[in-house]
Amino acid sequence: MIFAVILAGGTGSRMGVSDTPKQFLEIKGKPILNHTIEKFLPNPRFEKIIVLSPKKWVHHTKEIIKKYTGTTDRITVIEGGATRNETIMNAIAYIDREYTLDDDTIIVTHDSVRPFLTHRIIEENIEAAIRDGACDTVIPATDTIVESEGVVITAIPDRRRMYQGQTPQSFKAKLLHETYMSLSDDEKEILTDAAKILVLKGKKVSLVRGETFNIKITYPYDLKIARSLLEEEIND
Amino acid sequence: MINTIYRLRSPRRFEIAFDELDLSGGVIVRPTHLSICNADQRYYQGTRDIRVLKEKLPMALIHEGIGQVVYDKSGSFNPGDRVVMVPNIPVEDDPYIAENYLRSSKFCGSSADGFLQEYVCIEPERLVLLPEGLDPDVAAFTELVSVSVHAVTRFESIAHERRDHIGVWGDGNLAFITALLLKKMLPQSRIHVFGISREKLSDFSFADGTYLTTDVPDDLILDHAFECVGGNGSPIAIEQIIDLIRPEGTISILGVSEYPVNVNTRMILEKGLRMFGTSRSGKADFRRTVQLYRDYPEIPMYLSRLVGNTVEINTYPDIKRAFEIDAKKAFGKTILHWNI
Numbered sequence: 185m186i187f188a189v190i191l192a193g194g195t196g197s198r199m200g201v202s203d204t205p206k207q208f209l210e211i212k213g214k215p216i217l218n219h220t221i222e223k224f225l226p227n228p229r230f231e232k233i234i235v236l237s238p239k240k241w242v243h244h245t246k247e248i249i250k251k252y253t254g255t256t257d258r259i260t261v262i263e264g265g266a267t268r269n270e271t272i273m274n275a276i277a278y279i280d281r282e283y284t285l286d287d288d289t290i291i292v293t294h295d296s297v298r299p300f301l302t303h304r305i306i307e308e309n310i311e312a313a314i315r316d317g318a319c320d321t322v323i324p325a326t327d328t329i330v331e332s333e334g335v336v337i338t339a340i341p342d343r344r345r346m347y348q349g350q351t352p353q354s355f356k357a358k359l360l361h362e363t364y365m366s367l368s369d370d371e372k373e374i375l376t377d378a379a380k381i382l383v384l385k386g387k388k389v390s391l392v393r394g395e396t397f398n399i400k401i402t403y404p405y406d407l408k409i410a411r412s413l414l415e416e417e418i419n420d
Numbered sequence: 421m422i423n424t425i426y427r428l429r430s431p432r433r434f435e436i437a438f439d440e441l442d443l444s445g446g447v448i449v450r451p452t453h454l455s456i457c458n459a460d461q462r463y464y465q466g467t468r469d470i471r472v473l474k475e476k477l478p479m480a481l482i483h484e485g486i487g488q489v490v491y492d493k494s495g496s497f498n499p500g501d502r503v504v505m506v507p508n509i510p511v512e513d514d515p516y517i518a519e520n521y522l523r524s525s526k527f528c529g530s531s532a533d534g535f536l537q538e539y540v541c542i543e544p545e546r547l548v549l550l551p552e553g554l555d556p557d558v559a560a561f562t563e564l565v566s567v568s569v570h571a572v573t574r575f576e577s578i579a580h581e582r583r584d585h586i587g588v589w590g591d592g593n594l595a596f597i598t599a600l601l602l603k604k605m606l607p608q609s610r611i612h613v614f615g616i617s618r619e620k621l622s623d624f625s626f627a628d629g630t631y632l633t634t635d636v637p638d639d640l641i642l643d644h645a646f647e648c649v650g651g652n653g654s655p656i657a658i659e660q661i662i663d664l665i666r667p668e669g670t671i672s673i674l675g676v677s678e679y680p681v682n683v684n685t686r687m688i689l690e691k692g693l694r695m696f697g698t699s700r701s702g703k704a705d706f707r708r709t710v711q712l713y714r715d716y717p718e719i720p721m722y723l724s725r726l727v728g729n730t731v732e733i734n735t736y737p738d739i740k741r742a743f744e745i746d747a748k749k750a751f752g753k754t755i756l757h758w759n760i
Contacts, residue, residue: 212440222421226448226490226539228499254444299422300438303450303538304734304760393735397436414422414438 185289186310187357188224188233189275192217192245192296193264205241206401207296208248212414216401217245218252219299221259224292227306234278235296236264236271269364272378276361287358290314293378294352297401300413301394305352308392313354316390320379322347323394350394353379363387424538426736426760427478431466434739435478446541447492449505453560454485454535454756456746458650459676464743467678480536482756483507483529484563486556487540489547496544502554503547504562505540506706520570520700527700536739538760548706551714557727557755558720563701564753565723566709568598570701571646571672572605573708578696579644579670583609587664589633589657590648591615591624593726593753594674598646599627600723604716612642614660616653620751623725633660643669650675655682667691672698728752734759 192207207217217235224233237245245261253259262278264271272293279285290313292306305321312319325346331339355378364372364381371384379389401410423441426434441448460481462468486504489497497503507528510519519525526532550559586609588599595613603611603626610628614636615621621630631637633656642665649657654677661671662684671693688695713720728749731742733756746754 214440219422222443225421225443226450228490300424302424302760307759395735414440 185231185279185283186229187275187279187289187291188230189272189291189293190217190221190224190233190235190296191264191268191271191293191351192235192237192241193268193271205238206407208241208244209401209407211299211407211411214252215248216299216410217296218248220294220296220301221249222253223299223301223303224294224306225253225256225258227303229310230258230292231283233259234275235259235261236275237261239263267375269372269375269378269381273361273364276357279357285358285361287356288314289357290354291357291360292352292354295400298351298398299401299410301352301398305392305394305398309352309354312390312392313356316388317359318353318355318379318382318387318389319392320353320377320389321350321392321394321398323350323396323398324348347391349377349379350398350400352392353377354392355382359387421539423541424760425480425533426536426739427480427533428463429478431473432464432740432743434736436736437478441539441541443491444493446543447494447497447547448490449487449503449540449542449547450490451485451487451505451535451537451540451758452502453487453556454482454758455561455564456482456743456754456756457484457529457564459483460529460534461743461747462678465747469678476530479529480533481529482534482536483527484561485535485758486550486559486562487535487758490539492544494544497547497549502550502556502559504550504559504706504710505535505542506546506548506703507534507563508700508702509543509546510702519702520705545703548703548710550710554713555720555724555727557730558723560755561723561726561753562706562709564593565597565601566701566705567674567698568594568601569605569709569712570705571598571674571698572601573705574696574698575644575646575670575672576605578694580668582643585610585612585640585642587612587614587642587645587661588627588648589614589645589661590650590653590675591617591620592648592751594650595646595648596624596726597723598648598674599624600719601712602646603627604712604719612640614657623751626722633657636660636664640664641666644671645669646672646674648674650677652677658683662687662691662693665691665693667693669693671695674698726752728754730755730757732757732759736760 421441425437429435489501509526528534612629613624613627645661
């Protein structure tokens, strides 16, 4: 079985201007979260779309799904965890509780604030997770990446080998869960995303090509871009 | 849902646009196999009149394609159903004028966005279910086949009933399909094909005769003719048809020409010929086409000879690549595997 796991755990602190988490801000008259969920809805391969929301926003999340996307038993809203990876573990626990968690269970985890992903990206994520066990969506880095531990540069990695991570990140759920449980607290401390759980333990995570327009709406500037994308065009 | 649309902004230049797609309106179809038509190429290469380009672009191209139903609130189709999309969008009914001739009708890839979209929202009556097992690369250009079916259907209602010898002018895709359908739909008729390439004519193995236009036997008699040439070759083909055809015959004009064509009206009058245009097709023609696929499994088999290049479209520069490949082809259809 294949599940979409929409991570709507953000609290909106980086948006600055509002207490409302960014996934609930509207573009073209609809919350960003709904736009994101609706990219998964037409794909019949998903058994369920699991939306994970902060505890105090669970009710609100259910309400806006009903209001803007409509009632469907293919979407469920559950409470997220304290961190991104704890949130994913909550989704896996839900699958284990409600379905059967086995070696073939796939989760496609996605930021709730990336509503511009495409059918191809979703399909390639599913195929890569089935084939390789885990995958990460990336685009080649366009800026030079500079490494530093403080005030001076310590290294400038070869840009040709650098990629910018997007989502979805997709996994065999059982593999991800077992590997996460094997990490020490110190290892868990340095995790920035879910792919790193497997990378830390030397497990294979393959690349899926993303799109430059698969942007993450993090700052007010991104919100402006997202709003203009729905009204204007990107030229080649 | 946010839908990604790939529009031609100006000749040889595509752009990505996003639009909100209403999941509760119409049927949501995921395009899977698309096919490039010469009309798309004329927009892509900018060979249409500059005023037409200015008026119509930006616009998503492609009006030949099939897909899978992903969502249908009306309940007419099930998710996963494989369907062919009818690009003609009528907005009124007329007892005498077919939907494809109504000036008010919209047409995908001409007066509305075509199928170069992540998902297509379309009314259920604009879809026809495809038979199981049909080669999707062939099904992709069903629209073009339906244009020939429409032409033959019109011919059946207009032409007199002596149909012993029918000529088809042209050795391209449209001529191939029209000649093939005539052979199947009018099995008593003998089908003669006239072209300029001996190599291309050799593909018309089902025809009763193939001739170079420069080497037509003196004793050849034709009751009716179909012009499938278009472009600069159109006037020459029509002139030859008028010369060869018997009096009271019909001439079906299918070839598209950008410029007005001189026609020998004196001989049309003297021979009492009937010349009629046929363009595009409607839902009924799509239905008849799909029924022909079912009744004559050899038709899709013959049509598979037209599948030229198949191009995997994974990201939007691939669309441009496919059009460039198609522009260089001599014969056959370029099929897009729409993975984007």
